Amino acid sequence: MEGVFQLQKQLVDYTASLFKEGFLDDQFNQLQQLQDESNPNFVVEVVSLFFQDSERLLNELTRALEQRSVDFKRVDAQIHQLKGSSSSIGAQRVQRVCIAFRNFCDEQKIEGCITCLEQVKQEYSLLKNKLETLFKVQMKRGEKRRRE
Amino acid sequence: MESCNCIEPQWSADELLMKYQYISDFFIALAYFSIPLELIYFVKKSAVFPYRWVLVQFGAFIVLCGATHLINLWTFNVHSKTVEVVMTTAKVLTAAVSCATALMLVHIIPDLLSVKTRELFLKNKAAELDREMGLIRTQEETGRHVRMLTHEIRSTLDRHTILKTTLVELGRTLALEECALWMPTRTGIELQLSYTLRQQNPVGYTVPIHLPVINQVFSSNRAVKISPNCPVARLWPVSGKYMSGEVVAVRVPLLHLNNFQINDWPELSTKRYALMVLMLPSDSARRWHVHELELVEVVADQVAVALSHAAILEESMRARDLLMEQNVALDHARREAETAIRARNDFLAVMNHEMRTPMHAIIALSSLLQETELTPEQRLMVETILKSSNLLATLINDVLDLSRLEDGSLQLDIETFNLHAIFREVLDLIKPIASVKKLLVTLNLAPELPEFAVGDEKRLMQTILNVVGNAVKFSKEGSISITAFVSKGETLRDPQAPDFFPVSSVNHFYLRVQVKDSGAGISPQDIPKIFTKFTQTQSTATRNSGGSGLGLAICKRFVNLMEGHIWIESEGLGKGCTAIFMVKLGFPERSNESRLSFIPKWHANQGLTSFPGLKVLVMDDNGVSRMVTKGLLAHLGCDVTLVGSGDECLRVVSQDHKVVFMDVCVPSVDGHEVAVRIHEKFTKRHERPLIVALTGNTDKLTKETCMRVGMDGVIFKPVSVDKMRSVLTDLLEHRVLFEAI
Numbered sequence: 001m002e003g004v005f006q007l008q009k010q011l012v013d014y015t016a017s018l019f020k021e022g023f024l025d026d027q028f029n030q031l032q033q034l035q036d037e038s039n040p041n042f043v044v045e046v047v048s049l050f051f052q053d054s055e056r057l058l059n060e061l062t063r064a065l066e067q068r069s070v071d072f073k074r075v076d077a078q079i080h081q082l083k084g085s086s087s088s089i090g091a092q093r094v095q096r097v098c099i100a101f102r103n104f105c106d107e108q109k110i111e112g113c114i115t116c117l118e119q120v121k122q123e124y125s126l127l128k129n130k131l132e133t134l135f136k137v138q139m140k141r142g143e144k145r146r147r148e
Numbered sequence: 149m150e151s152c153n154c155i156e157p158q159w160s161a162d163e164l165l166m167k168y169q170y171i172s173d174f175f176i177a178l179a180y181f182s183i184p185l186e187l188i189y190f191v192k193k194s195a196v197f198p199y200r201w202v203l204v205q206f207g208a209f210i211v212l213c214g215a216t217h218l219i220n221l222w223t224f225n226v227h228s229k230t231v232e233v234v235m236t237t238a239k240v241l242t243a244a245v246s247c248a249t250a251l252m253l254v255h256i257i258p259d260l261l262s263v264k265t266r267e268l269f270l271k272n273k274a275a276e277l278d279r280e281m282g283l284i285r286t287q288e289e290t291g292r293h294v295r296m297l298t299h300e301i302r303s304t305l306d307r308h309t310i311l312k313t314t315l316v317e318l319g320r321t322l323a324l325e326e327c328a329l330w331m332p333t334r335t336g337i338e339l340q341l342s343y344t345l346r347q348q349n350p351v352g353y354t355v356p357i358h359l360p361v362i363n364q365v366f367s368s369n370r371a372v373k374i375s376p377n378c379p380v381a382r383l384w385p386v387s388g389k390y391m392s393g394e395v396v397a398v399r400v401p402l403l404h405l406n407n408f409q410i411n412d413w414p415e416l417s418t419k420r421y422a423l424m425v426l427m428l429p430s431d432s433a434r435r436w437h438v439h440e441l442e443l444v445e446v447v448a449d450q451v452a453v454a455l456s457h458a459a460i461l462e463e464s465m466r467a468r469d470l471l472m473e474q475n476v477a478l479d480h481a482r483r484e485a486e487t488a489i490r491a492r493n494d495f496l497a498v499m500n501h502e503m504r505t506p507m508h509a510i511i512a513l514s515s516l517l518q519e520t521e522l523t524p525e526q527r528l529m530v531e532t533i534l535k536s537s538n539l540l541a542t543l544i545n546d547v548l549d550l551s552r553l554e555d556g557s558l559q560l561d562i563e564t565f566n567l568h569a570i571f572r573e574v575l576d577l578i579k580p581i582a583s584v585k586k587l588l589v590t591l592n593l594a595p596e597l598p599e600f601a602v603g604d605e606k607r608l609m610q611t612i613l614n615v616v617g618n619a620v621k622f623s624k625e626g627s628i629s630i631t632a633f634v635s636k637g638e639t640l641r642d643p644q645a646p647d648f649f650p651v652s653s654v655n656h657f658y659l660r661v662q663v664k665d666s667g668a669g670i671s672p673q674d675i676p677k678i679f680t681k682f683t684q685t686q687s688t689a690t691r692n693s694g695g696s697g698l699g700l701a702i703c704k705r706f707v708n709l710m711e712g713h714i715w716i717e718s719e720g721l722g723k724g725c726t727a728i729f730m731v732k733l734g735f736p737e738r739s740n741e742s743r744l745s746f747i748p749k750w751h752a753n754q755g756l757t758s759f760p761g762l763k764v765l766v767m768d769d770n771g772v773s774r775m776v777t778k779g780l781l782a783h784l785g786c787d788v789t790l791v792g793s794g795d796e797c798l799r800v801v802s803q804d805h806k807v808v809f810m811d812v813c814v815p816s817v818d819g820h821e822v823a824v825r826i827h828e829k830f831t832k833r834h835e836r837p838l839i840v841a842l843t844g845n846t847d848k849l850t851k852e853t854c855m856r857v858g859m860d861g862v863i864f865k866p867v868s869v870d871k872m873r874s875v876l877t878d879l880l881e882h883r884v885l886f887e888a889i
Binding site for chain 1: 769770771776777782865867868869
């Protein structure tokens with residue numbers, strides 16, 4: 001009993017910190033609301049999909065910006081995708097960087113784009129770590145609950 | 149050595165006699181020698197002669213006789229012994245041969261005689277055979293002629309050709325002088341000369357059909373010889389001593405289509421005959437032979453059959469032509485009807501829109517006006533305006549409904565409603581008019597009448613209102629009573645619909661409403677016309693009451709749609725009438741009563757908490773946001789289909805999808821174009837799914853563009869559960885989403 005309670009508190013605190021630091025916004029709450037008996041792992045599924053999608057997009061962006069002549073249209077489309085995905089799950093910081101990225105892309109400033117790409121990658125890996133930790137704690141709590 | 153039996157010669161007279169004898173003997177000998185020569189000559193000439201040796205014998209006999217007479221010549225004078233000896237020898241031989249011949253002849257002559265008789269017999273037989281041969285040949289010729297005639301007759305199905313050919317061929321075969329055909333006229337009491345062989349255009353001679361000679365011919369199926377003087381045989385004006393040859397007449401049965409029964413070949417069931425008259429040439433001494441008569445009979449039969457075939461063919465071709473004509477006429481009528489329907493539909497569509505728009509403006513503005521501050525008189529005026537315009541709107545809807553009812557495209561809106569409330573509303577609506585006319589209106593609801601029922605509330609109310617309205621309209625004084633109860637299958641039914649058995653069951657009951665008035669009443673013969681649209685009973689009292697005559701017709705259709713029946717009973721003019729109708733309503737479910745609120749639709753503001761089974765389509769090319777949107781809608785209970793591109797969306801979208809959520813801020817997919825395409829695909833408004841744009845662009849331009857391409861609403865991302873819920877509620881209520889945030 002004690003363990004579960006502690007884990008629960010840990011979970012709540014951690015989640016709150018994520019929100020405070022701006023990693024997540026209200027949209028993530030919405031996702032959590034959608035999780036019910038018919039859809040027990042909804043959040044995990046969506047976030048996993050987001051990770052897959054984003055990694056793919058980031059790789060493509062890297063490659064695209066390494067080209068001699070950059071195809072800005074394609075880059076723009078990919079950033080748009082990334083922005084959409086991140087806003088769907090409430091990844092606020094990633095989304096913000098995407099917006100800046102997009103502006104540079106519209107102005108066709110390669111240096112700005114490369115900088116933004118680095119930033120996006122950084123934010124993304126931060127978010128990924130945090131979310132993975134969050135899920136681990138959730139799982140532990142779930143296990144503990146089942147055991148007791 | 150006796151001398152021959154010659155007479156002793158005398159001297160002068162004797163010498164003369166001797167000379168004569170001498171000459172005679174000489175000639176006799178000559179003759180005797182020449183006869184066998186002749187015989188041999190002629191026998192050699194003829195091929196057959198069975199008695200040669202008799203001839204030889206005879207020849208020998210003759211020769212010897214001749215020799216005897218020849219030798220006699222030498223015995224007239226003194227003659228030597230040798231001559232005597234020769235004479236004697238000759239005589240002896242002659243004697244022998246003659247005796248032999250005589251004996252032989254006794255045998256032979258009977259034979260010869262019998263040969264002769266046999267020859268005669270054979271000659272007779274040959275003559276007889278010749279005759280028979282002739283007969284057979286004639287018969288065969290006849291048969292050949294018949295076959296040829298039949299072939300000629302049957303080779304055509306044109307009745308004129310048949311008859312003409314018959315006459316020509318018969319004329320040729322039998323070498324006739326004249327051949328004619330008399331056909332019965334339409335009236336059947338005369339025979340008319342229709343075809344002749346020699347004359348080109350027979351003038352219309354007619355002969356009454358009931359002549360004894362004609363009857364005689366008609367009563368037998370053989371060819372009958374008739375007198376050349378009877379009217380049918382006198383084909384052209386006769387002058388002088390004209391002896392026509394023998395005339396024969398035969399009947400030709402004229403078979404008709406209805407003579408051919410399946411099991412009963414047309415034997416004697418036909419009553420109509422034509423008459424064929426054949427005349428032999430007048431200047432020959434020919435007579436009718438049996439085989440010729442047979443030929444004529446056979447030909448007459450064949451002609452009858454051929455004519456019947458021709459008649460059948462004619463009839464079938466006539467029937468076919470008639471059918472084709474009718475087809476054409478029907479086609480034409482159908483096309484006209486289609487044109488008329490299309491014209492009416494176009495008219496109705498236009499009228500619907502054109503008339504409804506101002507109506508709605510009036511109603512909307514009047515109701516808005518009602519909300520403002522008004523003096524009591526003003527309020528009354530505005531209420532009257534509102535009521536009148538509502539009535540007018542109802543009338544427009546009536547006409548539209550009627551046309552839709554007739555098309556069969558009207559469907560009832562089944563839902564749960566408050567039954568008692570309907571009656572109360574009708575009463576409220578009718579009370580003002582009734583009080584103006586000083587009519588007393590009473591409402592009587594049976595206690596077992598359920599408070600809530602399942603059915604089409606709007607149309608039920610329309611029906612009750614119409615019936616009660618009619619009662620009020622046609623009553624100048626008195627009272628109107630409305631009773632409503634549950635029908636328990638009593639025997640009081642409409643005599644015009646004896647098959648209608650209203651029986652309640654667990655799931656439904658029959659509501660029976662009776663509206664009795666004390667007005668003008670209806671005469672019994674007018675009652676069936678009441679429910680015909682646009683007709684009204686033509687009495688001066690009612691003509692002023694107005695109305696388009698549509699009301700009851702529509703009511704009847706509504707009642708029929710509700711599986712019920714409506715009728716009117718009246719005892720006559722001036723005795724009032726009772727309108728009765730029964731409709732089938734369902735019992736509301738127990739759970740629904742508590743869950744759903746029975747506030748009329750236009751008051752509801754709280755949305756439903758979920759939309760079970762609502763089929764929606766989500767188009768978004770971003771996997772993550774797709775999944776999130778799906779999760780959102782699934783949480784609200786919708787049945788979500790996901791597509792990732794515009795093409796896939798157009799492929800998958802169907803009538804079942806009620807809403808299509810489209811992500812339009814995606815540059816690669818032109819959501820606007822998809823919306824336009826969806827509009828094209830679903831032309832009828834109620835079939836088309838609602839299209840809602842999901843976008844992150846909050847600018848006005850995006851919103852305007854979306855509205856322009858025909859989207860029904862715009863939602864800005866991100867969407868929360870509550871927002872989605874209220875969005876769906878609004879959408880399904882109003883079919884359009886004015887609010888975007």
